[in-house]
Structures are given as C-alpha cells and as structure tokens.
Amino acid sequence: MKKSFILVMVALFMLVFTGSVFAASWSPDFGKPRALEAAKNQGYFIWQDKNGIHLRTTAKGGTHVFRGIIQTNGQFTDINKTRLEKKDTFKLVNPFKNKIEFRFNTANGVDGFDFDVADGKKVQFELFMDGQRISSDKIYIGEDNWHPETNKFKIYRS
Numbered sequence: 001m002k003k004s005f006i007l008v009m010v011a012l013f014m015l016v017f018t019g020s021v022f023a024a025s026w027s028p029d030f031g032k033p034r035a036l037e038a039a040k041n042q043g044y045f046i047w048q049d050k051n052g053i054h055l056r057t058t059a060k061g062g063t064h065v066f067r068g069i070i071q072t073n074g075q076f077t078d079i080n081k082t083r084l085e086k087k088d089t090f091k092l093v094n095p096f097k098n099k100i101e102f103r104f105n106t107a108n109g110v111d112g113f114d115f116d117v118a119d120g121k122k123v124q125f126e127l128f129m130d131g132q133r134i135s136s137d138k139i140y141i142g143e144d145n146w147h148p149e150t151n152k153f154k155i156y157r158s
Helices: 002-017
Strands: 043-049 052-058 064-072 075-082 089-092 099-106 110-118 122-129 139-141 152-156
Touching: 043 122, 052 064, 052 099, 064 075, 075 089, 099 110
Parallel strands: 043 139
Antiparallel strands: 043 052, 052 110, 064 099, 064 122, 075 110, 089 099, 122 152
C-alpha cells in the first residue's frame, strides 16, 4: 500500500513538473479511464493493467481521423488490434519492433489496440486528430482521466 502511494505521488509530481512529459509506472495498474464512453467523449484513452497497455479512440459528432506514433526503448510484444475496420491502419515500422504507427477513422464506436513492452523502460506517445496535434485535454490517462501537458508524452516503468 505504501509503495503504491509513493508511486502515485511520484507520478503526480512528474506530471506537474516535467513540461511535456507525463510519467507513471506501468508496473501497477492505472485503470481504464472513466471518461471512455463511445460517442460521449472524444479523444484518446490510455491505461495499463495486468493484460498490458491499452490505447482506444472514440469520437462524437461524426468521423474523425486519429493518427499517432508510439515508440519504446524496448520491443513491442503481444500486440492485439481492437475493433479496427478496413480503412484503419496499424503497423510496426521497423524490424526492431520499437515503433508503431497507426491511423484510425473513428466515429461513434471505439477503435484501438493493446500491447506490452519487453526490455524497455519507457513508451513515448505522439498523438494527432484530423491532421492536427490533439489538445491534451482530449487525452485521458488512467482511471482518474489524467491529461498530459502536450500531445507528445512518455510513460516510464519504475
């Protein structure tokens, strides 16, 4: 319990004082964002649990294009797509398996993927919507719906 409290406090400290970098441990769960409801909120929803790291998108008021780059200093493993349609793209960019690029056309549903990281200490996200850098208030991290300072941020393993 004490260790979890310390990890949460360190994560909050890093969020407040690190500029464009959001830091949290992905060792303990940081639960599914409460704001994730198809067609009610719009943006990216990121969380981690015993099954890995999860990224979802949802939109309201029509179709929006969600695009992003995710990188790690390890290798992405156990990648599973969720509810992707024919026009959605998702790929590991290089043979090192440390960079993912994706593009989803999301309307009232939920699109996304799950993954884990082997031999790495960080995951960096750079997220866009409709060809523009997405506002950080449309990025929801963990069950408390934390928002990073910018659309480019990192999550660190403790």
